[in-house]
Amino acid sequence: MLTIKRLSLEDAQILIEGASAKAREIAVPMCIAITDDSGQLIAFERMDGGKITSTIIAQDKAYTAAGAKRTTESYGVASQPGSAAYGINSAIGGRLVVVGGGLPVIMDGEVVGAIGLSSGTPAQDIECAQAGIDLLMKAFAKT
Amino acid sequence: MLTIKRLSLEDAQILIEGASAKAREIAVPMCIAITDDSGQLIAFERMDGGKITSTIIAQDKAYTAAGAKRTTESYGVASQPGSAAYGINSAIGGRLVVVGGGLPVIMDGEVVGAIGLSSGTPAQDIECAQAGIDLLMKAFAKT
Amino acid sequence: MLTIKRLSLEDAQILIEGASAKAREIAVPMCIAITDDSGQLIAFERMDGGKITSTIIAQDKAYTAAGAKRTTESYGVASQPGSAAYGINSAIGGRLVVVGGGLPVIMDGEVVGAIGLSSGTPAQDIECAQAGIDLLMKAFAKT
Amino acid sequence: MLTIKRLSLEDAQILIEGASAKAREIAVPMCIAITDDSGQLIAFERMDGGKITSTIIAQDKAYTAAGAKRTTESYGVASQPGSAAYGINSAIGGRLVVVGGGLPVIMDGEVVGAIGLSSGTPAQDIECAQAGIDLLMKAFAKT
Secondary structure, three states, rough: OOOEEEOOHHHHHHHHHHHHHHHHHHHOEEEEEEEEOOOOOEEEEEEOOHHHHHHHHHHHHHHHHHHOOOOOOHHHHHOOOOOOOOOOOOHHHHHOOOOOOOOEEEOOOOEEEEEEOOOOOHHHHHHHHHHHHHHHOOOOOOO | OOOEEEHHHHHHHHHHHHHHHHHHHHOOEEEEEEEEOOOOOEEEEOOOOOOHHHHHHHHHHHHHHHHHOOOOOHHHEEEOOOOOOOHHOOOHHOOOOOOOOEEEEEEEEEEEEEEHHHOOOHHHHHHHHHHHHHHHHHHHEEE | OOOEEEEEEEHHHHHHHHHHHHHHOOOOEEEEEEEOOOOOEEEEEOOOOHHHHHHHHHHHHHHHHHOOOOHHHHHHHHOOOOEEEEEEEEHHHHHOOOOOOOEEEEEEEEEEEEEEEOOHHHHHHHHHHHHHHHHHHHHHHHO | OOOEEEEHHHHHHHHHHHHHHHHHHHHOOOOOEEOOOOOOEEEEEEOOOOOHHHHHHHHHHHHHHHHOOOOHHHHHHHOOOOOOOOOOOHHHOOOOOOOOOOOEEEOOOOEEEEEEEOOOOOHHHHHHHHHHHHEEEEEEEHO
């Protein structure tokens, strides 16, 4: 039997709080998805004005980051033409996303969930996702 | 009427044994899928720590290798931008995988099944898949 | 943060061992799938002669039992015409299975994974799935 | 290693010849699908006037009959409300068909492929599918 650490709903809400605060700061309404370590959805918010297509993409970014234990941005690099993971973007029915904005949430070296952002540029999506993780890490540092 | 040779469950277990031994040796927990000559699943193992996304990708690598009678790696070469098979990676709803790690299992010149590995780098996936095939070939050489 | 218990690959192999022993005893070659608590595949075996359609159905039975924390058989009762869950069988693109043969694996009151069998009658599938759970429980009782 | 018998393309053409002759006789333009033992398509014909929806349904009937080693009609009986296989019709993304017209092709006790008909009533579909099998059996009896 294995023992796994996993984000709680309270953790997921802190991730969203941090990400949406940054999204408001840069004035980009975002879709924000939080999954557990298995890529299954825990919480989701579409800020007013967030993109419809991003309701799916944000979830798939978080699924990819949790499931593959890496950022979706890193897959973008690894899957360029001529690289070893070229073509991976259409795997799992296209659910595997190689565009930045999906980040694993890591505690004590273990992936405990992921956050996926979509609606801005990939750089904006990443910035807001990281803001969510920063807020969660600050909350854990206090306890 | 055609007569077809096909991996048995026992053969599939030997393939997994060989692949997982190599995976332990290189310390990369893998997802390992074995399909028959038609790409239908015979056996699967996710080693503790193997990636969630790889549960699907390993199966689809084996499906591709069995179904197309070639390595998924060779499709990666053939589907680069400007090449004739460009874009084939999204075929069959994305099940056709062009990333290395799917190898056909060939007996007397016929594809009798396939092995698909995922969770490491494509080079590691290929190395472990080949180790599975090597062990099966050794087993057949003895009989 | 939550702490979750989850089947290991070794546990999954014991579940398969118990189920396949019963399947041989009743002379019905089975497809046997083991998933974790999130319904993601850990291990799978198609005994020689197991049905092709059952490679999918066994996995989806385990997915349903783990994900919904109940037997697929109980869904069959709850989804009869006129019942409250009528029509649930086509949910999740048809992955939610309401035919018997998917059982959650429960440890200390928590679902830690699931086992799904397919190829026999639902009664046979259930009998073999239960045999897998029985063997795992016996193994845990010893430790 | 297993040794499997499987329909050849020539066999498949005879199955279609027998089924379409009967379809012309009863004046119902049919979709006719032939799969191998794994449910993978070998041959298909849509007679002029055959239904568009039946191009999929005929294939899925043959897939079901080959994969599950039984007629789709028998699944219709087994999956009635209150029966053990109730709800199976939506399995495998709805590919598992429980309407008559899919028949396994059996040689020496082994399923070597299947034939699926669609466009008429289930009774007409079954009649024409059986006519295909009858012609193939006659051809084998001669050799």
